[in-house]
Structures are given as structure tokens and as C-alpha cells.
Amino acid sequence: MGNRKTVRTLIGFTASAGLVAAAAAGIAGLNSASASTENVQKVSAENVQKQPPKGARAVVEVSPNPTTKRGEEVTITGNCGGGTGLKQVIGNSPENPVLENIRILKSDPNGFLAKANVAQHIGNGVGPVLVDCGGEAGVTLLVTH
Template sequence: MNKRLITAIAGVSLTAGMFGLGAGGASASDQAGTTAVVTAAPKPPKGARAVVQVGPNPTTERGQEVTITGNCGGGEKLKAVFAGVTGKPVLKNIRIIDDNPERFVAKARLDSRIGNGVGPVFVDCGGEMGVTLLVTHV
């Protein structure tokens, strides 16, 4: 996977996430009894529709096991999980437990040299990619 693809997917996913955050909250006019118009977040482009979550998130100890779950958003099945973009591993011993495109599950451990920060976790679903952010407080 090249850096341009990772950067594009991360940008699209983060932008969609930011639009989605405001869609569900109550505005001041809602609280005052008037109706506000809520618009849905735009659908991510084809190729970036997989959805991924990591738990626990944030993580709090080095070597901690995390669970990666989600759906492939129309992709074939879970084929791979990647973490980080600097070439230093964030997750080790990544194991795909269930590659079901409608509800995949993978397990991994935080690297023992991980520090405090935020980093991306990517999934490859054979035609669709997804990304989420993993927060570490160790």
C-alpha cells in the first residue's frame, strides 16, 4: 500500500467523520423548541466505504490486546489490517478471527515500544478500505 493511497483514505474518512459528528447533536434552536434541519454526512467515495472500530480505544498499556471490528462496506472480505504510517509498528501479532464482510473481527497487541499519541488503523476489504484513529495513553 503506498503513502498516497493511505493519505487519501485517511483524509476522506476523517472528513466524513467530522461531517457526521455534527449531524446527530442537538442545536440551540432544538433546545428552544424550534425545528432545525439536519443533513446527512456525504457517503464516502467507492473504495473508502469499509467501517472499522478498535476497542478498547483509548488504550492504556503497552502490549494490551485490542479488537478490530467493522464491516466491509460492499468489499469482498477482510484481507488485512495495517496500523501507523511512519514505518514503526503500532500493532503486532495481527490475527484475522472472522473475515465476514458484514461483521469482521481481528485481534492484535499494541507494540511494547508504543507511546502516547494518535495513529491510524486501516483495514483492506478487497475493494474497500476503512480507517479509524487509535488513541494511546501509556
Template sequence: MRDITKSTRAVTGLALAAGLVAAVSIGIAGGASADPASTEGTMTNANQPPKGARATVQVSPNPTTHRGQEVTITGHCGGGTGLKSVLGGFPGRPALENIRILESGPDRFVAKANVAGNIGNGVGPVFVDCGGEAGVTLLVTHV
């Protein structure tokens, strides 16, 4: 059996995370329209994400450098009603702990969280639910 180097595992993990984020984003946005004559769920402007995926989210600092580090999650809801929840990582494998929503307004939201104590080096998604609009970004960890 061939040994896989750390860099190969990191590149493979990054590719899988990017593919998963894209798949989840498409799933959250509703995917392609079922009716070919309909414009719902399709992009009308190359610079505008589809309805349902218009929230923006940033994490700072990114990349993070140690377990337990506090990060700030900011963004806007892109037409959604306001920040409802933040998910860092995946169910059963959280990348963020102790998530606290400080401001939940539709035009600007702020949340704080701590990098999970069991996190290693890698990349993971940070999702936001903004009541009708969702957003995702990647959190990079170097611990």
C-alpha cells in the same frame, strides 16, 4: 533553541496524525474525480463516504493503556468483498503487532492484535483493506 513542552508535542502530533489520516483516506478513496461531468469519486449523500472508503473500523479498548495490550478490531466492509488486511501505525513504525484476522466476512469482521512494545503516548491510524473498500480509525495510546 526553545524547548517544546510535552503537551505542545502531543497537540502537534495529534494534528499531524489527523492530517495524515485525512490525506491517506482521500488517497485510498481515489480523491476527486478527474472528469468534472463524472460523479465517480464524489459524495452523493452527505452521510455516505465516497466509494472506495466505505469500510468502517473500531478498535476496543481505545484508548489503550499499556504496551502488549490485546485490542479487538471490528467493523464491516461497506460493500467490499471481505477483510483482507489490517495495518496499525505506519510501515517501519507499527503500532500493532501479532495481527490475527478471526472473521473476515463482508458484513462483519473481527481481528485481534497487540499494542506494539515500542509504542509511546500518542495517536496513530488503524487501516483496514476490505477488497475494494478501505477504512481507517485512530488508536489512542496512554502507556
């Protein structure tokens, strides 16, 4: 679910960093291929080890997304990234909720599941869906149609 997306993102960042490092090494005039390879490996390893800051490591995904319709039921899944378990799901803000009838069906920190309905008053646009995982939070965007 969300882990695959995170891994794909990290791989993309790693590949991009490798290309940038290789280009920088060439521009800097490094003549040795081994020096260039070492730089690429060092930059790639540093980027793979980076994580979101503590408190923002939960991963959340909403489906169907994009172009969710008014009143449609959505499924919210993900993991708590070290948090204690799913405590709350918020769509947009409490003053202007995008999601109604939110039901947490499984609060497991390794794989949570919730269901909700998109509010009837919502038009076309993009809004955040946030999760509170007991010490870790996560956010994704919901595109409505």
C-alpha cells in the same frame, strides 16, 4: 458496532444542518413557516444520503480505546461497507507498526473480527488503524497510553 457510530454521526450532521438551514431561512427573511420547514427537510435529506466516497466505506473500531497500553491485546471490529471481506489490518505504517501479532479471526464483509497486540515500543499518542476490505478501506484512531 461501527454502524451505530455512523448512524449517530449522520443524525448529528442532519440535526446540525437543520439548525443551520433554519437560521439561514430566518436571516434571509423568509416569512412563511412552511418555506422554512421545507428548506430544513431538503437540507436534512441531502445530508443523510451522502456517503463516504467509493473505496472508503469500510467502518472500523478498535477496543479498548482510548488509552490502550503497550503490549495490550486489542479487538478490531467493523464492516466492509460493500467490500469483499477483511484482507489486512495495518496499525500506523508498515515501517513503524503500532500493532503486532495481527490475527484476522473473521473476514466476513458484514462483520469482521481481528485481534492484535499494541507494540511494546509505542509511547503515549495517537495513531491510525487501517483496514483493507477488498475494494473498500477504513480508518480509525488508536489512542495509546
